[in-house]
Amino acid sequence: MNQHRSPSKKLAAVYRRTFIRAAENINKHLGPKPLRLGAGLNVALFDAVFTAFARHDKIPTVVKRRYDKLIADPDFKSLVTATTTEPSSVASGSRWQMLGYSVRSSQ
Numbered sequence: 530m531n532q533h534r535s536p537s538k539k540l541a542a543v544y545r546r547t548f549i550r551a552a553e554n555i556n557k558h559l560g561p562k563p564l565r566l567g568a569g570l571n572v573a574l575f576d577a578v579f580t581a582f583a584r585h586d587k588i589p590t591v592v593k594r595r596y597d598k599l600i601a602d603p604d605f606k607s608l609v610t611a612t613t614t615e616p617s618s619v620a621s622g623s624r625w626q627m628l629g630y631s632v633r634s635s636q
Contacts, residue, residue, distance in 0.1 A: 573610070
């Protein structure tokens with residue numbers, strides 16, 4: 530964990546490239562403002578979407594359809610709108626599986 534608090538310049542550059550690539554892919558594949566379920570940014574949805582896109586270089590052509598299906602799912606909605614002080618909402622793997630891949634998939 531400490532390496533992430535004070536990363537080397539090399540590691541910081543990797544983080545920057547990964548973040549930019551994920552943001553570009555989210556915009557390209559999901560369109561504008563995909564991280565909102567209501568009026569503002571949904572942090573849990575941001576976490577799920579950015580993590581999924583950051584962990585995968587190859588984005589499936591069906592990702593928009595999967596995303597639309599996911600955000601329409603009442604169970605997922607309850608997970609991303611529940612408070613994160615509830616252990617069950619944080620522990621669920623559903624937030625991490627929006628692309629249909631395992632969380633532990635390698636980069």
